[in-house]
Amino acid sequence: MAVGPLDLAAGLDFIRPEIEQGFPWVSANIVTAAGKPIFQQIIRKKAGNIQLSITAVTAPPGKILKGIEVLSWESVLPSLLGQIRKENDKSFIIVLSNYSNEENIRIAKLFPEISLIIGADRRKGNISPKIVNNCLITQTAKQGKSQGVLDIRPGNNRHWGINSAEKLVNLQNKLGSLNWQLSRLEKKALQGEQENRRRKAVNRLQHEKEQLTLQIAGLKEAARKEADSGIRNDAFSYRFIALARKLPDDQATRVRVGELNKAIRALNKQKKQSAGRTQRQSGTSPSHNITGSDLCATCHTVQADFWKGTSHASAYETLVDKGRNFDIGCLFCHLTLNLKTAADTDMRQADLLSFPAELQAVGCETCHGPGKKHSIRPRQFHLVKTPSEELCLTCHTEEHDGDFNYLRKRDLISCPAG
Ligand code: HEC
Ligand code: HEC
Ligand code: HEC
Ligand code: HEC
Known part of the structure; x- marks a missing residue:
């Protein structure tokens, strides 16, 4: 198992017990401040009479971690691969990498002695095996959403x-x-x-x-x-x-995930309290220029009455019912966001957690755009009348809505003419 940047997020002490219990973590480029490798750099295995040498390169994490340094792959792979080849020049070398796919291709081009790179590019899904410079590169979909069997029949060269x-x-x-x-x-x-x-x-x-x-x-x-x-x-x-999306849950796992969610909720509740007010005026805030559906309703009663009957209006309540309203991973699609801003900016967690009550729904402005100016001078500042399919798809993703059909679903939520 290659150490990924997220595995380090809770600090070294968090995974140290696993290292001590012999969990096969591997990473060639994570070292202490003194430059000493923290994980195994090479795992050696035999498959018949073939020597397998497995190593891993960890992509740099987003934040600096205490007592941990992540070196570049360029600085560790040459000597490590040299060492493996010295031990056995017919070794079948596997590199686990959580760098981007482009970077993996660079690695393959530089080191023809690597036979296989198994990637974990966060932005890519499934990558069918491709040979680059005598190195096979592949990955299953992100976050284990598909499983793969790669059957290798080693030859004699x-x-x-x-x-x-x-x-x-x-x-x-x-x-x-x-x-x-x-x-x-x-x-x-x-x-x-x-x-x-x-x-x-x-x-x-x-x-x-x-x-x-x-x-x-x-x-x-x-x-x-x-x-x-x-x-x-x-x-x-x-x-x-x-x-499959609808695989039944494993009971033991479900219990553990439940506990984890509880812990996340408690943590985020604390965070919300210490975060204080949101920066709604700041241009990068996901609620920038949004007034909330209540104000729109003062002039558009017919549309507002209709909207209240759709589940968009209760999307946040849905999370409350499930006890997930402090879960950052859920909030993005169950709130009234300035999707244009939100999609381009790295959203601050505190922003999502401390959304004002009037924006706790998939409100009018999700579809029609931020309406602060429009609400003051509606005949001068116009809004989008018909929201695009692209907009719906920001939330109605394959994962959350497997059978999204724009025209059919738009009919279901189109506000009536006044
Ligand atoms: C900000 C995210 C978001 C956007 C954008 C969005 N939706 Fe939704 N939509 C949701 C969520 C979340 C639900 C489920 C709410 C619930 O059940 O609590 C939902 C539910 C629905 C439903 C079921 C309605 C009902 O009352 O049962 C339809 C239909 C729908 N959306 C169509 C659309 C269409 C069409 C668009 C684009 C014009 C769109 N949505 C844009 C998040 C979004
Ligand atoms: C990428 C956007 C997105 C994210 C993130 C998201 N949802 Fe949703 N959610 C939707 C959409 C869209 C629907 C409506 C689906 C439909 O109409 O078929 C929905 C519907 C729901 C529903 C009602 C329908 C159902 O399946 O029972 C629940 C409950 C729900 N979401 C909970 C959550 C939870 C909990 C999380 C966080 C783990 C979450 N959602 C994260 C977009 C999202
Ligand atoms: C999920 C997306 C969505 C949400 C949320 C939403 N609308 Fe709409 N709205 C639409 C669609 C789709 C139409 C139909 C556009 C068309 O017919 O071209 C529409 C039409 C309208 C119209 C024009 C009606 C006409 O034909 O003259 C107004 C005004 C309007 N909406 C206001 C609101 C208000 C106010 C809210 C909140 C209370 C709201 N909408 C919430 C999607 C949405
Ligand atoms: C002070 C009253 C008022 C408020 C508040 C108001 N609107 Fe409007 N809205 C109007 C009027 C009047 C029109 C018709 C403009 C025209 O035909 O020139 C309109 C038109 C629209 C349209 C059709 C597209 C357009 O711009 O012509 C949409 C969509 C819409 N409003 C949505 C909203 C939303 C969403 C909000 C809340 C953010 C909102 N309105 C707040 C009065 C208002």
């Missing part, structure tokens, strides 16, 4: 198969994504013309799949012949499985 094997990789990638598309399409039966289109797409994909399967079989045969020649390249296959 540290080289990923170039000819047939590399083509095989690409075709298998294609087959993987095809299967995924198919499984999605096959699940949902639709109505009328849409259903016809869906069927056609399924047929087309199935035909493609048959062709691919044939090609793959041919290539496998070629690869077998290559193997007969005595030189066996490293080869792999993989499978990613996206986790």
Whole structure:
């Protein structure tokens, strides 16, 4: 397990017991102020007669941590890889990295002796295995939202198969994504013309799949012949499985998560008290120029009455009911925000926690934009009449609303004309 920046967030003392209990944390570039490595730098394992050497590079955390220094990968990898190669020049080297994918590609280009980089880019989802300079780079979706099996069949030289094997990789990638598309399409039966289109797409994909399967079989045969020649390249296959949204909770985990949420709530309650007033006047505040729905209601009674009947009006209450209204991870989408400002700025936690009562809902200005000036001179300062799909999608993300359809859902919440 590579140490990530968040694993250090609570300080070294927090994970020290785990280090002592032998949890296999690994990081090559986290050192004490005196430059001594804190975690194991290399984990060595045997797979048959292959020597596996696993190391990790930790991306620098956002804040300075007491007693911990995070060196750059450039300053640790050359000597570390040299050491591994000296021990065994056929070692299969795996680097776990939580740097960005671009940075991982740079690492691969510099060090052809690395066979595999498993990434954890926070902004990227699933990355199918790609060969860069004889190094395989891959990652499953962020935060463990999909699981992956990477099956490696090591050869007798540290080289990923170039000819047939590399083509095989690409075709298998294609087959993987095809299967995924198919499984999605096959699940949902639709109505009328849409259903016809869906069927056609399924047929087309199935035909493609048959062709691919044939090609793959041919290539496998070629690869077998290559193997007969005595030189066996490293080869792999993989499978990613996206986790279903509605998997039942594991009871023990649910209890622990409940306790954690309680602790977060207590902490944030304290924070809110010490944070004091929000800076609503500051241009970077997510509530900048927002008045709250009550004022809008004084002139737009018809729309306000309608809005009160939608669940947007009670979105904050929903969090209160669940005891999650002090959870920063939830508030962003259950409040009236200046989404334009909020999306571009690193939102201050205290801002979200100390939102004024009149903005505790997905209010008018979420959709129509900040309306301070409009409320004073409505005929001079106009608001957005029809909120865009893009705006809805800031909150109605795939994760929180799997079947968001703009036109259909907009109909449900469109305020009536006065
Ligand atoms: C700031 C985040 C946010 C934005 C922007 C947003 N929504 Fe929502 N929406 C929510 C939340 C949160 C809920 C669920 C509230 C609850 O159940 O407590 C919701 C619920 C809904 C519902 C269910 C309504 C009901 O009464 O059952 C519809 C439909 C909907 N949204 C459509 C839209 C559309 C269309 C847009 C864009 C015009 C949009 N939303 C913009 C956060 C948002
Ligand atoms: C990215 C935006 C977003 C975040 C973050 C978010 N929600 Fe929501 N939430 C929504 C939207 C959108 C809906 C409405 C979904 C729909 O209409 O199908 C919703 C609906 C809900 C509902 C009512 C529907 C249901 O599923 O029971 C609850 C409860 C809820 N959210 C709780 C939470 C909690 C707790 C958190 C924090 C862990 C959270 N939400 C974080 C966007 C978000
Ligand atoms: C979730 C998004 C959303 C929220 C929240 C929302 N509206 Fe709307 N509003 C819409 C949509 C969509 C329309 C329809 C636009 C159209 O027909 O082009 C609309 C239309 C309007 C109109 C124009 C009506 C007309 O046709 O003349 C007014 C005025 C209005 N809303 C005011 C409000 C007020 C006041 C609130 C809060 C009490 C509010 N809206 C909350 C989405 C929203
Ligand atoms: C003092 C009364 C008043 C207040 C307060 C007010 N409005 Fe309006 N609003 C109007 C009038 C009048 C119009 C029609 C403007 C026109 O046709 O030139 C209007 C128009 C609108 C429109 C249609 C688009 C436009 O700008 O022409 C929307 C959307 C809207 N208001 C939303 C809101 C929201 C959201 C708030 C609260 C932040 C709000 N209004 C507060 C009087 C008001």
